[in-house]
Amino acid sequence: MNLPGVLSLLLVISTAHAFQYTELAQFIDSHQEEYVEILRDWVAIESDSSNVMKRTDLHRMMEMVAQKLRLMGGTVELVDIGEQVLPDGQTLPLPKVVTAQFGTDLTKHTVCVYGHVDVQPAKLEDGWATDPYNLTDIDGNLYGRGASDNKAPVLAWIHAVGAYQALNMELPVNVKFVIEGMEETGSNGLDAMILAQRDTFFSDVDYIIISDCGWLSRRPALTYGTRGNCYFFAEVEGPKQDLHSGVYGGTVIEPMTDLIGILDTLISPSGKILIPGIREAVAPLSDEEWKMYQDIEFDLEDYKNKIGINQLMYSNKVDLLAHRWRYPTVTIHGIEGAFSDPGTKTVIPAKVTAKFSIRQVPDMDPAMVKKQVTDYLHSVFAKRKSPNRLKVTMVIGAKPWLADTQHPLYEAGKAAVKRVFDMDADLIREGGTIPIARTFEDVLGKSIIMLPIGGFDDGLHSQNEKMSRYNYIEGTKLFISYLNEVSQIKKTSV
Numbered sequence: 001m002n003l004p005g006v007l008s009l010l011l012v013i014s015t016a017h018a019f020q021y022t023e024l025a026q027f028i029d030s031h032q033e034e035y036v037e038i039l040r041d042w043v044a045i046e047s048d049s050s051n052v053m054k055r056t057d058l059h060r061m062m063e064m065v066a067q068k069l070r071l072m073g074g075t076v077e078l079v080d081i082g083e084q085v086l087p088d089g090q091t092l093p094l095p096k097v098v099t100a101q102f103g104t105d106l107t108k109h110t111v112c113v114y115g116h117v118d119v120q121p122a123k124l125e126d127g128w129a130t131d132p133y134n135l136t137d138i139d140g141n142l143y144g145r146g147a148s149d150n151k152a153p154v155l156a157w158i159h160a161v162g163a164y165q166a167l168n169m170e171l172p173v174n175v176k177f178v179i180e181g182m183e184e185t186g187s188n189g190l191d192a193m194i195l196a197q198r199d200t201f202f203s204d205v206d207y208i209i210i211s212d213c214g215w216l217s218r219r220p221a222l223t224y225g226t227r228g229n230c231y232f233f234a235e236v237e238g239p240k241q242d243l244h245s246g247v248y249g250g251t252v253i254e255p256m257t258d259l260i261g262i263l264d265t266l267i268s269p270s271g272k273i274l275i276p277g278i279r280e281a282v283a284p285l286s287d288e289e290w291k292m293y294q295d296i297e298f299d300l301e302d303y304k305n306k307i308g309i310n311q312l313m314y315s316n317k318v319d320l321l322a323h324r325w326r327y328p329t330v331t332i333h334g335i336e337g338a339f340s341d342p343g344t345k346t347v348i349p350a351k352v353t354a355k356f357s358i359r360q361v362p363d364m365d366p367a368m369v370k371k372q373v374t375d376y377l378h379s380v381f382a383k384r385k386s387p388n389r390l391k392v393t394m395v396i397g398a399k400p401w402l403a404d405t406q407h408p409l410y411e412a413g414k415a416a417v418k419r420v421f422d423m424d425a426d427l428i429r430e431g432g433t434i435p436i437a438r439t440f441e442d443v444l445g446k447s448i449i450m451l452p453i454g455g456f457d458d459g460l461h462s463q464n465e466k467m468s469r470y471n472y473i474e475g476t477k478l479f480i481s482y483l484n485e486v487s488q489i490k491k492t493s494v
């Protein structure tokens with residue numbers, strides 16, 4: 001074919017894509033209300049994976065996801081992943097994992113979209129302005145627990161596939177789904193399931209796509225790293241039951257005093273981790289990283305205003321982003337057994353359990369962190385010469401994940417963002433953890449992209465979590481466009 005012929009063929013192909021996108025995008029716009037209603041139904045289910053009392057809701061949630069995918073004609077399975085062993089030795093069934101498949105064309109790439117539909121705990125009394133389980137639209141923001149983390153993004157992927165189907169357009173790639181219900185507690189049981197199905201469900205998967213994170217600002221982003229998380233329980237036990245603090249106070253060595261004392265040795269007020277060995281394991285910040293962080297648009301004043309504080313741990317952008325994304329940190333989350341109700345109970349708690357976690361980064365290793373923390377806390381406790389008993393347990397050990405931003409998946413992401421938002425995407429990392437990310441990479445040897453659609457101010461895990469209609473709807477268009485871009489990656493890239 002001569003040059004003008006080739007050019008006109010390219011024009012036909014690109015016009016066909018543009019036309020297809022426009023039609024698909026219009027379809028998404030015209031189905032917005034329907035998408036909001038489905039999100040309302042999903043948010044209404046209190047699928048809190050950390051609360052064993054809510055396990056029935058979680059099972060119902062998984063069934064609802066499976067049913068939605070079945071109605072779209074997918075090949076759907078609810079995979080039994082066994083039981084969860086609780087700290088007291090009791091067991092209860094884990095929520096089944098939903099797998100689904102749309103398309104089996106061997107000439108096409110196959111992507112596997114991973115997401116989760118369990119949520120963090122939420123109560124109106126925590127300070128929510130609206131009922132966390134009744135999706136409430138205020139000024140274009142859809143408030144509800146799990147709206148952004150991760151129900152709307154999972155739905156957006158489903159709507160993207162549904163739009164192709166509804167318009168009788170062939171999916172540009174085969175799409176598989178893996179949707180779980182235990183992400184918020186460390187993805188219990190999912191590693192084993194992935195290993196078990198490596199040569200079956202996952203055998204033809206080329207790429208993994210995860211949309212379980214958010215943008216850094218109003219600019220769309222592609223995420224290339226997540227921190228890991230080691231979550232600990234430190235239990236101090238003393239008298240055989242709670243005691244009156246007036247009658248017994250001053251005569252017993254109190255478990256709570258011991259616990260607070262050892263917790264205070266984990267991290268300094270300026271954020272320096274005091275556990276020997278942790279900081280030494282962290283990969284140094286490279287000049288290239290420094291430059292990347294320096295080039296990102298990010299306003300520290302906006303960040304402070306958003307979270308309602310007047311001083312940050314670091315006052316320059318690079319340090320702040322680095323400590324948010326690629327340095328470890330210790331957070332003390334709570335103390336079980338401590339008196340926390342309103343009022344003035346005067347008690348010496350007999351047994352208290354601190355919950356704290358350490359976000360991890362390359363080159364830290366959960367097994368090593370477990371040993372470092374356990375040895376350190378026991379040595380600090382021993383110095384107190386307390387008669388109380390300390391028990392340290394690591395209940396989650398999730399590894400960090402880091403991608404190669406030169407991979408064609410990221411080029412495809414940039415192109416999709418450009419098409420939908422007419423902007424260049426930020427390349428960012430995520431301070432939070434996707435516990436299963438490293439397993440996908442290590443067990444399946446597949447490349448991953450994180451393609452977030454959550455807003456920078458969505459309030460994940462916090463009061464008044466929300467997903468904006470804008471991000472939900474434009475995010476669905478992004479996914480539609482992304483599938484097209486991935487279909488154009490040369491078949492040899494892994």
Ligand SMILES: C[C@H](N)C(=O)N[C@@H](Cc1c[nH]cn1)C(=O)O
Pocket residue numbers: 149183184185186212213229231396398430431432433434435460
């Ligand atoms: C980033 C993701 N949306 C998320 O919030 N993940 C949780 C997972 C986790 C880690 N430890 C326990 N659960 C998180 O980062 O807290």
